[in-house]
Amino acid sequence: MSTLLQSHSGISLTTWGASILVLCLSGLYLYRHIVGSGNTISKIPGPPSKSFMYGHIRELLKGEVGEHSFKWKKQFGGVLRYKGILGENCLLITDPKAMNYISNRPDEFTKHPVLKEISRMVFGRGLVWADGDDHRRQRRINSPAFGANQIRAFIPFFHECAAGIIDKWSSVVDSSKGHSSVIDVTRLISLGALDAIGKAAFDYQFDALQDSDKEESNNELANCFRNYAHDTFGVTPDIATFVQELLGMLPVWVSGFFYDWAPVDKIKRVRYTTKVGHDVAKEMIAVKGEELLSGKQKKDILSLLVQANAAPSDSKLKLGQEELMATLHTLIIAGHETTATWLNWVMYELASKPDMQAKLRKEVNERMYAVRSRGDSMYSASDLEQDMPYLQAILKETLRFHGPIYHHLKIPTVDSVVPLLRPITTTDGQVLESLSIEKGTHIYLDIAGYNRDPDIFGKDADTFRPERFLNGEVNETSGLAGPYGSVMTFSAGPRTCIGWRFAVLEAAVFTAEFVRHFEFKIPSHITRIKREASLAMIPVVEGEEEKGHQLPLVVTSIVSDD
């Protein structure tokens, strides 16, 4: 039978038939998607597009973050229409009230379907991937493990990992002339953040810092995460961005199939990492189960989740085995490069502003003196959260100004009416106090743009100035946005980053310890550090774009009383 269905070229008729059917269905779907949606927003002003094929996606998703969108915001206001691929009308929003409305209604404004498929491939069916009741259940089970006191218990791990980085930098710097050397600080910060999440999330030793000089680590999962973000989601060719957008217009099963099977090296690497991550997670879940049975359970996040799962309660309030594995893998990925990239930008600002660096060092040294005077060797939570206000102001200002997460792509599941803080005027002169958005419209929530809103952060929001967080200029209790400094970088509403306290304490310990031990300067050969759009917003050296994520700094040892 099968030979009868064989065409001359050797390709089966069934394959041809299926391909034609897929093409027709996809064409129909595309047509309906482009022609049938976005009508209500066609009169919203926005920039002209030079390319029907790409629309504005290259300006938004590639190159330098904010290069175009900041100008558009000044020209068109908090809501503007931009073109997606193939002429589709889309919305870019920075209006604070609209951003909050959308962020607080995750069922009404869901993740872009293609991002959901990517997140299934990258994380598995865990917290980042889940929607609706599934998400609420997973979030409820996870939340206690991320409470303030739980996270404060990880401070010793953060100290340990910061010390590991400092030792490695010292060994380079101290053997160099003038105790000074140019070091790409991104590499060890990333490995230190990986070690920190391993210890805290599941009491696991990646030994990423220890093995940093080796070509390959003995730990397969650590190998998988070496340069993971850069090698997989780093700067991509235009056509790859186009394909991703195109997949977003096709039925979800097409993108699901693509990400599960595409023989593309980067995607294969993601699939392999997810597999190794899930295998390790499975082993660790078994270990935690045994620890629990023998009454030796620990305080890491996985132990708390396994403990919660074992408690006699409604089975609907538990995580399944696959969800637990995905949760662990999610924490490693979501909690490691994000925080490391934030720290990269903190280091960049400190290196660029010697006065700011000196002022911070003074605060940190005085606090360490107080810590030692009371007989301790490391900062407590209150040292970090309350007694180093300038450190906190620098962290907040960096998260605002150089937030690693700079946008979200959302899609309304129903026709919606979104309130606006500032009215907008349509191309035919109507003044809108609220915005009608049709189901299925692609929305780019511009986190970087929101973080520079003058109504929230002041008239000089385009300037890096940590003092705005010291003088009560930012209304941090307005409840308008994110959990930290009112910035949107940790998102807001029911899907706020669950690990924000973790990131803040880790960044505080790392930064304080780095400035206590070293002085940082921008090397003279570097003309500019670019804010490159990748999965996160990464530092890239102008003229060395092909090297990707890097931040070479002159690192000089400070003679201390340690």
Ligand code: HEM
């Ligand atoms: C600077 C560091 C970080 C930034 C900027 C950041 C940012 C974000 C953002 C914007 C979201 C919302 C994503 C969405 O709505 O799709 C998110 C969610 C999440 N983050 Fe973070 N994150 C950081 C650090 C961490 C850390 C350290 C952890 C874990 C220890 C973590 C775990 C998660 C998880 C599990 C979610 C999913 C939450 C949910 O959907 O309910 N993140 N993060």
